[in-house]
Amino acid sequence: MITKKSILYSLILVIAVLMIQPDAQAQSRSSKVGLGVILGEPTGLSFKAWTSSTNAFDGGLAWSFGHDSDLYVHADYLWHNYSFFNVNEGSMPLYYGIGGRILFANDPRVGVRIPVGMEYEFEDSPVGIFFELAPILDLVPETDFDLSGGVGLRYYF
Secondary structure, X not given: OOOHHHHHHHHHHHHXXXXXXXXXXXXXXXXXXXXXXXXXXXXXXXXXXXXXOOEEXXXXXXXXHHHOOEEEXXXXXXXXXXXXXOOOOOEOOEEEEEEEEEEEOOOOEEEEEOOEEEEEEOOOOOEEEEEEEEEEEEEEOOOEXXXXXXXXXXXXX
16 A cells, blocks of 8 residues: 655655766756746746755745645755756756745645756756755645646746
């Protein structure tokens, strides 16, 4: 029988395995902060701040159209693996992380996010295009499972 707890433990195990893979092709970043949009569930603004060549914080301020157009806020810490995908120009790391989300609704929700995605970083442009899925384990007001995800674009300053 698959339970919410077994799904959470499986996702944590996958993240732990991915974190120990080498990042041999990590790119040096001259642009440390990105701002853009994410389209999907939720839809709104996306933010990313690099702390090193392989780690970053990201966040979103958006609207969850799946939950009666409620305000959705999330923040994550991300690890990037540049050796997972091989591209000819630019780079495309696989990223994964852990964070939290708050859904401001009539019945507010607070949960833990485990985002997994990929971002194509253009070689000679400050633009990144990304796709992500984030399983969510809501903890407040009750334990529940949710999923968010979308595609987006960020401009790096």
